[in-house]
Amino acid sequence: MSELYFLKNRGNPESKSIDFYLSHGGYEALKKTLKNFEPNSVIDEVKKSGLRGRGGAGFPTGLKWSFVPQDNPNPKYLVCNADESEPGTFKDRYIIEHEPHMLIEGIIISSYAIHSHLAYIYIRGEFAKGAKILENALAEAREKGFLGKNILGSGYDLEIYVHRGGGAYICGEETGLLESLEGKRGWPRLKPPFPAVVGLFKSPTIINNVETLSNVPLIMERGGEWYSQLGRDPKNAGIKLYCVSGHVNRPGLYEFEMGINLKELIYEHAGGIYKNHQLKAVIPGGSSTPVLRPEEIDVPMDYDSLAAIGTMFGSAGTIVMDETTCMVDALYNLERFYAHESCGQCTPCREGTMWMVKLLRRLEHGEGTVEDVDLLADIAGNIMGRTICPLGDAAAMPAKSFVQKFRDEFIEHAKQHKCPVKKDKSIKVTDANA
Amino acid sequence: MAVEFSEAAKQEFKEILKHYPTKEAAMLPTLHLAKREFDHISPEVITYISQLLDLHVTRVANVVSFYTLFPTEPEGKYVIQVCSTLSCQLMGAETVVEHIKEKLNIDVGETTPDKKFTLKKVECLGSCGTAPVMQINDDYYEQLTVEKIDKILDSLE
Numbered sequence: 001m002s003e004l005y006f007l008k009n010r011g012n013p014e015s016k017s018i019d020f021y022l023s024h025g026g027y028e029a030l031k032k033t034l035k036n037f038e039p040n041s042v043i044d045e046v047k048k049s050g051l052r053g054r055g056g057a058g059f060p061t062g063l064k065w066s067f068v069p070q071d072n073p074n075p076k077y078l079v080c081n082a083d084e085s086e087p088g089t090f091k092d093r094y095i096i097e098h099e100p101h102m103l104i105e106g107i108i109i110s111s112y113a114i115h116s117h118l119a120y121i122y123i124r125g126e127f128a129k130g131a132k133i134l135e136n137a138l139a140e141a142r143e144k145g146f147l148g149k150n151i152l153g154s155g156y157d158l159e160i161y162v163h164r165g166g167g168a169y170i171c172g173e174e175t176g177l178l179e180s181l182e183g184k185r186g187w188p189r190l191k192p193p194f195p196a197v198v199g200l201f202k203s204p205t206i207i208n209n210v211e212t213l214s215n216v217p218l219i220m221e222r223g224g225e226w227y228s229q230l231g232r233d234p235k236n237a238g239i240k241l242y243c244v245s246g247h248v249n250r251p252g253l254y255e256f257e258m259g260i261n262l263k264e265l266i267y268e269h270a271g272g273i274y275k276n277h278q279l280k281a282v283i284p285g286g287s288s289t290p291v292l293r294p295e296e297i298d299v300p301m302d303y304d305s306l307a308a309i310g311t312m313f314g315s316a317g318t319i320v321m322d323e324t325t326c327m328v329d330a331l332y333n334l335e336r337f338y339a340h341e342s343c344g345q346c347t348p349c350r351e352g353t354m355w356m357v358k359l360l361r362r363l364e365h366g367e368g369t370v371e372d373v374d375l376l377a378d379i380a381g382n383i384m385g386r387t388i389c390p391l392g393d394a395a396a397m398p399a400k401s402f403v404q405k406f407r408d409e410f411i412e413h414a415k416q417h418k419c420p421v422k423k424d425k426s427i428k429v430t431d432a433n434a
Numbered sequence: 435m436a437v438e439f440s441e442a443a444k445q446e447f448k449e450i451l452k453h454y455p456t457k458e459a460a461m462l463p464t465l466h467l468a469k470r471e472f473d474h475i476s477p478e479v480i481t482y483i484s485q486l487l488d489l490h491v492t493r494v495a496n497v498v499s500f501y502t503l504f505p506t507e508p509e510g511k512y513v514i515q516v517c518s519t520l521s522c523q524l525m526g527a528e529t530v531v532e533h534i535k536e537k538l539n540i541d542v543g544e545t546t547p548d549k550k551f552t553l554k555k556v557e558c559l560g561s562c563g564t565a566p567v568m569q570i571n572d573d574y575y576e577q578l579t580v581e582k583i584d585k586i587l588d589s590l591e
Contacts, residue, residue: 182458333518
């Protein structure tokens with residue numbers, strides 16, 4: 001696709017207004033949908049498109065929608081997951097702040113598809129600006145009759161409310177989010193039952209990521225068949241926002257059809273390694289995805305290609321590290337994150353993350369032993385698959401992959417009783433593509 | 435000493451309740467409102483909210499203690515939250531923290547004696563492309579340098 005979709009108005013502060021959106025074809029997809037499509041046909045169209053969840057798990061969106069039991073007497077809910085908190089990820093924020101109506105139109109169409117009349121946008125508490133922008137945009141949409149009772153004379157009712165989080169990464173996990181929306185601690189639930197059947201207020205609920213929902217107007221406008229042709233292959237179809245951060249000359253947000261090569265993304269689009277340093281490591285899809293060595297980055301960035309080499313596409317939050325990075329120090333940083341964000345329900349995660357933090361602190365400060373390195377991998381292995389939610393796995397995968405791929409560096413920390421890497425902690429100034 | 439919402443906040447609370455089928459679900463928006471009204475969530479505020487939502491005090495305290503955005507102690511007028519997760523660390527977050535510590539003469543977690551600034555380290559703020567980043571109250575400040583940090587802090591009244 002030659003034109004940009006998400007980023008087409010980058011740099012224009014007007015893009016968030018409904019008048020701007022309408023004058024550029026906005027809400028036409030909604031009109032077309034309400035006029036020509038039954039809810040089930042919308043699900044079919046999205047299934048045809050091959051759209052997969054853009055939050056990190058990559059589950060086929062249309063398929064998830066079809067899990068909602070329409071014969072269930074409870075109200076159906078659509079929840080937009082705007083809790084973007086995966087380190088390395090900053091794409092949803094762009095959509096919220098610059099294309100809120102794209103998201104709102106997507107939510108309305110998606111809610112219609114699953115027969116929902118009440119939708120919530122769960123937005124992380126720190127995005128105060130984004131929450132205000134969304135509130136304003138929702139008011140604009142209500143005023144123009146795109147929300148409320150009998151939308152555009154179709155007989156369909158929908159209301160959307162913004163719900164701000166309280167500061168907790170775990171509330172990005174769909175069942176942690178539901179608990180939080182219900183007014184409780186964000187403690188994830190066991191699955192099954194899945195939210196599509198037993199979700200918000202025990203009712204059928206679909207939770208979709210901001211970017212996922214924002215694709216829906218495009219799909220309804222141009223057709224699922226058309227969308228499925230974008231990208232390298234139909235199982236990894238569509239367009240994607242790629243986030244690049246860390247040691248590159250032009251960090252920021254990039255939009256391509258699915259499957260851009262990771263090496264190309266870093267060297268051709270993000271300006272190459274900061275100040276021409278040597279590349280040391282790349283986390284491809286957000287901090288929870290296994291790390292890659294420089295020789296592994298010649299790979300398309302999509303769900304299946306990255307899974308094939310033992311990592312994940314995740315949220316497409318690519319973090320680039322150069323030779324001034326100590327891998328022990330970097331892992332210590334990440335495990336501090338997971339330990340802090342662990343909700344505490346499951347012993348392996350709660351105790352395991354804290355234990356890994358202590359081990360890494362010892363190693364980084366030269367007080368660790370060679371045995372500690374294998375112990376680290378062992379603890380990670382004992383967290384994986386033994387928790388209620390994937391945060392445990394998310395904490396374990398970096399630890400396993402860092403130790404596996406940079407083992408020598410970890411061992412040297414122990415043998416030399418100090419960190420042998422020449423770290424650079426200075427502030428880096430870049431030409432960020434913000 | 436009992437606390438109470440202002441008339442405007444009471445109105446806002448009434449509106450909030452309309453958005454949810456249960457009172458308990460209004461917990462987070464009510465806590466955000468309470469933070470605006472009372473600056474921090476004291477035990478009296480927790481009791482007040484539990485009465486508003488028809489919940490036991492422990493249900494409210496349970497939630498307040500879980501999330502990072504509801505302070506239970508008074509904080510400075512400006513709460514500086516420096517992102518310290520990986521991408522920001524790679525781009526110099528530790529130097530940002532050290533500079534602010536030196537400039538304000540406080541440690542992480544402390545408030546200046548004139549109660550103007552509180553300094554905190556926080557986890558990923560979701561702005562990794564423009565690292566290093568800090569949030570002061572509701573506002574994000576991105577692509578920080580030492581000069582920018584000085585300019586920002588000096589400009590806050």
